[in-house]
Amino acid sequence: MSRFSPRSDFSRTPNALAEALTRRRASQLPLLDLTDSNPTRVGLPSPDVGLLRTPGAMGYAPEPAGLSSAREALAAHLSRRGGALLPEHLVLSASTSEAYGWLFKLLCEPGDDVLVPAPCYPLFEHLARLEGVQTRPYRLPLAHGFGLDVAEVEATLGPRTRAVLVVNPGNPTGHFLHEGELAALADVCARREVALVVDEVFSDFPWDVEEGRVDTVAGRALPALTFTLSGLSKVVGLPGLKLGWTHVGGPAAARDEALARLEWVADAYLSVGTPVQLALPSLLAHAADFQAAAVARVRENRKRLSAARPAGACWDVVPAHGGWSTVLRIPREPGEEATCLALLDAGVLVQPGYFYDFTGGAFLVLSLLTPPGDFAAALAPLTRVLGAAGEGGPGPSV
Ligand SMILES: Cc1ncc(COP(=O)(O)O)c(C=O)c1O
Incomplete structure (x- = not known):
């Protein structure tokens, strides 16, 4: 047997x-899937x-950080949301996931660590591990609706x-x-000389208006390398096109050094296709339509879910303000797995x-991108099973 790196030794x-899902699918019994968040499969x-x-799509004139024309279009698009962004502060990659890999190469030696939020979509542990980097989770307190606690972040920083x-x-x-949390966090990062990495993939999908909310960090004058x-x-909503981006900001010297090094990392891969870069202006022109349809879908499903919750139910919809998912708090007994299996x-x-x-x-986590017919049809079995799970138990307080 050849020898393999422990980095690739995933369970x-x-x-x-x-296993239960495989059995259910094999039995060909009907299934309402409230986990699908693939935007290309839900009728948007x-x-x-x-x-x-696109003219030139078959050509190849690589620029490591991405074609200037694509970065100019992107800078113009992003500038509508915040400060004026410069194309030269943007680096294109095949995806956000790939960009994380590049940032870990840029910032970390094997054995170094990065702080990651918990709970969170399970992405960072794998991406970090593949680069020989550890993750240290900082907890998002339920009491704040899973908002950021800057003191907890600072207490989790290690050497x-x-x-x-x-x-x-x-x-x-x-x-x-x-805003206050961002200012405090950027200050901690600057003081402790660690970079701040902000993932804004869902920031175009707010459900409501909130005073003081940070829509984007790109283009702000922050004291930390960001x-x-x-x-x-x-x-x-087009994951198959494979184009993501990183905006680099913060103090000019650190920013420019980071950009020079990132360009070198990007040059080693040149992973973004020419056609998608050339089509970027037309794709971004479509963003508003897609985002409006997705937010309408999410709002409709969430409203239906809240309306279906019986008064005094033993489960609750956790308050939130954006994204494609919703979190339900359910009784500790029989707990998550037994409830998922019963559902x-x-x-x-x-x-x-x-x-x-x-x-x-x-x-429990539900995708609010689910087609409305399926979501509505799932509510009767969902409320029945959750109601039965909580019989006799105290309701959660969220
Ligand atoms: C918070 C977050 N960031 C990044 C990604 C990955 O995005 P990409 O498709 O650009 O790699 C996901 C995937 O769902 C995600 O939830």
């Missing part, structure tokens, strides 16, 4: 829920920009911490960063909170 043992609008017919990762708004928790990440997979038996697929590293209670 391949399916959990009880995955997408553009036909004839990617491969080998190189970056603090923030997801704004959180996935799946849907809580936005607020990387702001997003990409087409959420902004226009699967009733023909409804949801995710348990432990997929996202929730602690301090029991939680």
Whole structure:
């Protein structure tokens, strides 16, 4: 047997829920899937920009940080949301996930660590591990609706911490960063000489108006070296096109050094396709339509969910302000996995909170991108199973 790196030694043992799902699918019994957040599969609008017919699409004139024309279009698009951005402060990659890998190469030695929010979509542990980097979770307190606690972040910093990762708004928790929190966080990062990495993939999807909310960090004069990440997979709902971006900001000397080094990393891969870069202006022109349709879908499903909750139910919809998911707090007994299995038996697929590293209670996660017909049809079995789960138990206080 050849020898392999422990970095690639991921568990391949399916959990009880995955096994039950395989059995359910094999049985061909109906299933209402409330876990699908693939925007290309839920009936939302997408553009036909004839990617491969774009003039020059078959040419190849690579620029490591991305074609200037694409970065200019992107800078103009992003500047509408915040401060004036410069194209030369943007680096294109094939996805946000790839950009994380590049940032870990830029900032960390093997054995260094980065701070990651918990609960959160389970992305960072794998990406960091593949670069030989550790993750140190900082807890998002339920008491704040899973908002950021800057004191908790600072207390979690270790001697080998190189970056603090923030997801704004959180996935799946849907809580936005607020101005005061950003100022305090940037100050901690500057003082402790760690980079601030802000993931804004869901920031175009707010559900309401909130005083003091941070819509974007890109283009602000912050005291810490700051990387702001997003990409087409959420902004226009087209993950298959493979284009993400990183905006680099902060003190000029650190920013320029980071950009020079990132360009070198990007040059080693040259991973973004020419057609998608040339089509970027047309794709971004479609962003507003997609975002409006997605937010309308999410609002409608969430409203239906709240309306279906019986008064005094033993479960609750956790307050949130944006994103594509919603979190339910459910009774600790019988707990997440048993409730997911009971729901699967009733023909409804949801995710348990432990997929996202929730602690301090029991939680379920539902995709609000689900087609409205399926979502509505799932509500009767959902409320029945959740009601039965909580019989005799105390209701959660959220
Ligand atoms: C918070 C967050 N960031 C990044 C990603 C990955 O995005 P990309 O498709 O650009 O790699 C995801 C995926 O769902 C996500 O939830």
